Amino acid sequence: MSKFYITTPIYYVNDKPHIGHAYTTILADVLTRFHRRAGDEVFFLTGLDEHGQKVQQAAQKRGMSEQAHCDDLAPRFLDLWKKLGIEYSDFIRTTQDRHVKVVQDALQKVYDKGDIYADEYEGWYSVAEERFITEAEKESGAFRDVKMLKERNWFFRMSKYQQALIDHINAHPGFIQPDHRKNEILGFLKKPLADLCISRPKARMSWGIELPFDKEYVTYVWFDALLNYVTGIGYGADEEKFKMWWPATVHLMAKDILTTHSVYWTTMLFSLGLPLPERIFAHGWWLIGETKMSKSLGNVVNPLDLIDQYGVDAVRYFLMREMVLGQDANFNLEAFVKRYNSDLANDFGNLLNRVSGLIGKYFDKNIPGCETLSADDEAVTQIAKALPEKVKELVACFAVHDAIEEVMKLVRFVNAYLEKQAPWKVAKADLPRAGTILYVATESLRISAVLLSPVMPSRTDTILDILSAKGAEPVWGKLISGVTLKSHDALFPRIEQEAA
RNA sequence: CGCGGGGUAGAGCAGCCCGGAAGCUCGUCAGGCUCAUAACCUGAAGGUCGACCGUUCAAAUCGGUCCCCCGCAACCA
Numbered sequence: 052m053s054k055f056y057i058t059t060p061i062y063y064v065n066d067k068p069h070i071g072h073a074y075t076t077i078l079a080d081v082l083t084r085f086h087r088r089a090g091d092e093v094f095f096l097t098g099l100d101e102h103g104q105k106v107q108q109a110a111q112k113r114g115m116s117e118q119a120h121c122d123d124l125a126p127r128f129l130d131l132w133k134k135l136g137i138e139y140s141d142f143i144r145t146t147q148d149r150h151v152k153v154v155q156d157a158l159q160k161v162y163d164k165g166d167i168y169a170d171e172y173e174g175w176y177s178v179a180e181e182r183f184i185t186e187a188e189k190e191s192g193a194f195r196d197v198k199m200l201k202e203r204n205w206f207f208r209m210s211k212y213q214q215a216l217i218d219h220i221n222a223h224p225g226f227i228q229p230d231h232r233k234n235e236i237l238g239f240l241k242k243p244l245a246d247l248c249i250s251r252p253k254a255r256m257s258w259g260i261e262l263p264f265d266k267e268y269v270t271y272v273w274f275d276a277l278l279n280y281v282t283g284i285g286y287g288a289d290e291e292k293f294k295m296w297w298p299a300t301v302h303l304m305a306k307d308i309l310t311t312h313s314v315y316w317t318t319m320l321f322s323l324g325l326p327l328p329e330r331i332f333a334h335g336w337w338l339i340g341e342t343k344m345s346k347s348l349g350n351v352v353n354p355l356d357l358i359d360q361y362g363v364d365a366v367r368y369f370l371m372r373e374m375v376l377g378q379d380a381n382f383n384l385e386a387f388v389k390r391y392n393s394d395l396a397n398d399f400g401n402l403l404n405r406v407s408g409l410i411g412k413y414f415d416k417n418i419p420g421c422e423t424l425s426a427d428d429e430a431v432t433q434i435a436k437a438l439p440e441k442v443k444e445l446v447a448c449f450a451v452h453d454a455i456e457e458v459m460k461l462v463r464f465v466n467a468y469l470e471k472q473a474p475w476k477v478a479k480a481d482l483p484r485a486g487t488i489l490y491v492a493t494e495s496l497r498i499s500a501v502l503l504s505p506v507m508p509s510r511t512d513t514i515l516d517i518l519s520a521k522g523a524e525p526v527w528g529k530l531i532s533g534v535t536l537k538s539h540d541a542l543f544p545r546i547e548q549e550a551a
Numbered sequence: 552c553g554c555g556g557g558g559u560a561g562a563g564c565a566g567c568c569c570g571g572a573a574g575c576u577c578g579u580c581a582g583g584c585u586c587a588u589a590a591c592c593u594g595a596a597g598g599u600c601g602a603c604c605g606u607u608c609a610a611a612u613c614g615g616u617c618c619c620c621c622g623c624a625a626c627c628a
Contacts, residue, residue, distance in 0.1 A: 060628070061580060062628075063627080066628090070628080071627090071628030072628050073628080074628060075628045076628085078624085082615090096584080122566055146563090150586075169614085203585085231555060231620095231622085231623095232555095232623090234554075234555050234556085234623090235554075235555060235556095235622075235623045235624090236623090237555095238553080238554040238555065238623070238624080239554085239623070239624070239625080241553085241554075242553090244554090244625095245625080247625085274569095275616090303628095304628070305627090305628040306622085306623090306628090307626085307627055307628075308626095308627075308628080309623090310623085310624095310625060311625080311626095314625080315625085334628080336628075337628085375563090375564075379621095379622095381563085384578095387575065389578090390572085390577090392588095392590095393576080393577065394576095396588060396590080397588075397590055397591075398590095400588065401587055401588055401590055401591070402587085402591090403587090404586085404587045405586055405587045405591080406586085406587090407587090408586055408587055409586050409587085412586075413586095456575090456576085460575095461577090464585095465589095466591055466592075467591085467592060467593090469586075469587095469591080470583090470584070470586095470591060470592040470593085471592080473584080473586085474586075475585080475586045476586095478586095517612090523609095541587095541588050542588090543588080544588065545588050545589085545590080
């Protein structure tokens with residue numbers, strides 16, 4: 052038994068929850084459930100980033116306090132997680148006392164160490180956006196009223212830890228995943244790292260955590276937000292709990308915030324004298340056509356709509372099965388319907404109907420006994436017996452889509468096995484033999500359901516309930532002969548083309 | 552010469568490290584089955600493996616050159 056501490060980024064409270072947020076969080080939930088089922092001690096942290104300029108501006112616009120604005124918006128995420136069946140261990144908000152106090156302690160600690168200094172910051176400033184912009188942003192021409200501005204600010208000596216970071220990445224091949232992302236970061240680190248501006252003058256932006264050593268400033272949102280990974284598990288407050296969970300097993304995120312995590316966060320940890328997380332994993336983006344799904348482009352697909360129509364398990368399954376490890380994936384309704392019908396309705400759900408129909412007809416709904424196995428039976432059982440280990444290995448390297456596919460291979464194989472064995476014919480001449488065939492098929496289905504339960508907790512629970520096998524391990528032979536199948540409806544009703 | 556990833560059947564991908572009959576899912580077509588959710592099973596069609604040159608008995612795989620697409624280059628799952 053080992054420990055598994057996983058995090059999602061804390062999402063910006065001002066954002067409208069979209070498929071990207073849902074994907075990261077479902078992935079974290081699925082991995083957590085896999086590990087919990089494998090007997091690991093798990094901690095799954097997610098939450099909200101509630102500071103920063105956009106929150107301040109939005110609150111002012113609505114004529115309410117920033118905190119009231121955050122409190123008003125937070126349920127958009129909380130409700131979605133509830134609807135998506137997310138079982139997080141804790142939900143942290145950066146405006147909570149437990150976070151604010153510890154961030155200030157951390158700032159003081161880094162300051163005392165001499166890793167924070169004051170300097171003039173000079174750069175392109177967008178008057179309209181009220182923030183400094185990068186050279187690339189200026190070049191894009193998307194910003195008006197751009198002028199050179201000089202401002203006194205506080206800086207974190209990120210450059211001091213550049214070499215230590217490069218060494219760490221090279222010494223720990225799995226630290227940044229997938230590999231091509233690691234190469235990007237190493238490429239990024241070939242250039243000298245500049246120090247990070249970690250303050251914002253209150254005169255310009257006051258909705259943030261005040262610097263303990265300068266009351267005229269609040270801290271930069273990233274310095275605040277990243278610390279949630281340690282404040283959420285008791286850093287600086289509950290040392291026993293903190294020692295139990297830190298370092299994190301994995302920080303999960305989309306590729307766009309990989310740099311902040313692998314450079315800002317790691318150097319902050321170096322300065323604080325804390326060990327680095329074991330792994331930083333960047334997944335891809337969901338695209339519609341060629342463009343990223345995001346709020347700014349106005350092409351948001353609300354996962355809530357899909358859940359209401361097709362059920363939460365179908366949405367979780369689609370997102371987990373369709374996105375390949377570390378790559379971008381395309382989202383469209385047609386692909387969703389295709390995936391749902393072929394995998395869930397035709398293969399998986401239909402297999403349940405096949406076996407339960409036959410057991411109902413020939414065995415009065417009682418799960419038959421299993422007699423001597425034929426070579427064909429053995430072919431099935433061997434796959435089923437090897438499957439849990441295979442799935443475990445794939446999940447360990449975040450290949451959730453491959454793990455799912457391995458299970459679906461068994462499901463397809465069992466459908467072909469039934470076709471070949473034709474228990475509906477055998478039953479008329481040799482009932483015990485038909486029973487054995489059905490036992491083999493049903494037990495394979497049960498094991499498949501257990502292995503898919505982290506992805507589809509709700510419907511697999513229904514299957515296991517029908518089989519009276521809740522809580523049983525995915526080990527061959529745990530299906531109990533003689534128990535009566537519960538009656539049920541189609542598990543995943545086929546979506547007809549008109550609906551698409 | 553900034554760094555990196557990729558181009559394989561109509562679509563999406565695996566295979567490449569370690570050369571040895573081109574594979575998977577979806578789609579299309581034909582047949583089978585009739586337990587099941589118009590489902591399931593079997594088979595077929597469909598590929599100059601981006602292009603060219605080279606190494607080799609043998610190249611999707613190794614080497615070289617070129618073309619095209621994409622990512623990173625300090626906002627955003």
